[in-house]
Amino acid sequence: xxxxxxxxxxxxxxxxxxxxxxxxxxxxxxxxxxxxxxxxxxxxxxxxxxxxxxxxxxxxxxxxxxxxxxxxxxxxx
Numbered sequence: 405x406x407x408x409x410x411x412x413x414x415x416x417x418x419x420x421x422x423x424x425x426x427x428x429x430x431x432x433x434x435x436x437x438x439x440x441x442x443x444x445x446x447x448x449x450x451x452x453x454x455x456x457x458x459x460x461x462x463x464x465x466x467x468x469x470x471x472x473x474x475x476x477x478x479x480x481x
Contacts, residue, residue, distance in 0.1 A: 413475060415466045416444040418459045440465070442477055452477050 419441045427435040438454040442465055452467075452475035459465055465477035 413442075413444050413448075413450050413467050414446060415464065415480070416442040416450075416477075418454075418461050418463045418465060419443040419449060420461060421454065421459060423458075440477065450475055454479065 421438060421440040423436050423438055424431075425436045427437070431437070438458055439451065440454050440459060441449050441451050443449050454465065455468060455476045455478050457479045459477075459479040464480040466480050468476045468478050470476070
């Protein structure tokens with residue numbers, strides 16, 4: 405799913421997640437960081453990063469922004 409196709413993917417639920425400790429060279433300064441597959445309310449799934457507090461499977465998340473074409477989400481409530 406490209407950022408051109410989806411300007412704002414909207415909120416969703418964490419389908420699965422992991423913490424990246426050994427990051428690709430472009431993101432080595434960000435490690436460790438959380439990645440998740442988010443089941444969007446629209447029914448689609450998107451891979452993105454979780455910003456802020458760690459989210460668990462089943463947690464609700466809200467889209468915050470794209471950074472270098474990567475969607476970022478933040479745990480709700």
